[in-house]
Amino acid sequence: MWKWLLGLFVIAVAACGVGGYFLGTSPNVKEWAKQFNPDEKIIEVKLEPVMRGNLSKVVSAPGRVEPKTKVEISAQVAARITALPFREGEPVKKGDVLVRLDAREMAAQLESAQAGLKSEQARLEGAKSAFALSESDLGRQRDLFGSKDVSQSTLDQAVSTWERSQSELRMAEQAIEIARANIIRAEQDLEYATIMSPLDGTIIRLAAEVGELVLVGTLNNPASVILEVADLDNMLVRARVDESNIAPVKDGQPAKVFINAFPDETFIGVVENVKLQRQTEQDGTQYFESEVLVENPGKELLRDGMTANVDIEVDVMHEVLKIPSQAVVDRRVDDLPKTVVEGPNAAFVDKSKPFARVVYVVQNGKALAKPVSVGSSDLTHTVVIGGLSEGDKIITGPFKVLVDLKDDKKVAEEGTLKKKDTAKDSAKEVEAVEAK
Structure with a gap:
């Protein structure tokens, strides 16, 4: 029995050896095995040439x-709003009426000021008459005093009366000016009851409603904002x-x-x-x-x-060498091959610092790090000061590949592997047809 089992074992070992030999030497199996070997796996990358162009430095x-011109509309007199002809979002023209306030009190103040002016004008006429009379009396008393027909006290009394009437005349004239100023102020207040747009624009905010009392601003308290035009x-x-x-x-x-x-x-x-x-x-x-x-x-x-x-x-x-910014990566100097650190671009490796800036190029189907010196950047591109020449093809992506990419990794330009697989499949189909 044991001899029979030993014979089966010898036959199985021989079969495995022969099968292993044929599997190991089969091209298809070798290609299949490469897929599971990280050192043999080919990574697809995006290649772009180093180009010249303009690069803008931005802040x-x-x-x-915001609108360039925006005006807050507030009242210059305290009153209740009686009308708001425009709604928020509606366009307005310069001079359009935006707000109407209750003007009854302002109209009454104007009438009162006009009546006050008339009263002061009547008082002025009386003051003028009194002054003219006192001036005439003073002249007569001086003549009489010169002829010694009146005493000094009589003359002094005439002078005092003249001075008093002159002062009253001046006061009456000033009262006229005040009355006129009151009319002007009352007229302005009446005009303020109608607020017009100072510009062509749009109502962007309506902060009050009809019936609300708007207040006038003071030094410490701002005025009530009714609306905004922009x-x-x-x-x-x-x-x-x-x-x-x-x-x-x-x-x-x-x-x-x-x-x-x-x-x-x-x-x-x-x-x-x-x-x-x-x-x-x-x-x-x-x-x-x-x-x-x-x-x-x-x-x-x-x-x-x-x-x-x-x-x-x-x-x-203008006309500087520039590359996509994500193509520039930092690598530890200690992790770079000696051929890179001491190679043609050694001048761009500062050994006193732990990291060097590199860009990857493709050489013989493998990634090769090239130390570079870079300058200003915008949002997408970086200026190359040294280490690359115009037309050099560099690896610019994908970003997740660049993050972990190392020297000697097998790489191929995006799309080329698919073309090779398609070519292989076509060749196999041709062989199959020829075999038939």
Whole structure:
């Protein structure tokens, strides 16, 4: 029995050896096995050439959309609102009546002022007559005093009467001026009862209702705001530029404006004013406000208070070598091969620092790190100062591949592996047809 079992074991071992030999030498099996060997796996990458072009250095800042011209409408007299002809959101023209106030009290004050003027005019006439009489009497008394027909006391009394009548005349004349000023003030108050639009625009806020009592502002208490009118055709963004970035920002610089409410649109703008006074947010962040005027050729409904972000172009570098920013990665100097650290780009490796900036190129089907020196960046591209030449093809993605990519990894340009597989399948189909 044991001899029979031993024979079966020998036959099984021989069969496994022969099968293993044929499997190991089979090309298809070798290709299949490579899929499970991380060192043999080919990674698809995106390749792009190093190109020359312009690169804009930008300063980014958050902000808020506001009309360039916005006016708060308040009353200059205390009265109740009797009419609000326009509703919020409606357009208005300069000179349109926006608010009517109860004008009965102002009209009564005007009538009272006019009556007061008439009364003062009558008093002035009496003062003029009294002054003329006293002046005539004074002249007569002086003549009599000269002929010694009256005493000194009589002359003194005439002088005193003349002076008193002259003073009363002056007071009457001043009272006339006061009465006229009262009329002017009453007329103005009556005009203030009708509030007109100071500009062409839109009612963006209605803060009061018909029947409400509006108050006049004082030094310590602001006036009641009835409504707001704004020119929505000319909008700007009040951008909050961080203190560390404000130095290169100047009036007249171009900008791109991104408004959260319009994610698919980019608005063109220009810096119109950079404030000189530093401000501080609630979290302690210090910033300078910059006004960026927004072009709106499509007449989108930009609303007061919309959140936005601006990219202010503070500098433009012309015809520089540039590459996608994500292609530049940091690698530990100790992890880089000696051939890279001491190779042609050794000048761009600072051995005193733990990391070096590198860009990956493809050489003989494998990734190769090339140390580089880089300069300014915008949101998408970075200037290459040294280490690459125009036309060099570099690996620019995918980002998840670049994060862990190492030297000597087998790589292929996106789409080429699929083409090879398609070519192999076509060849197999041809062989199968020929075999038949």
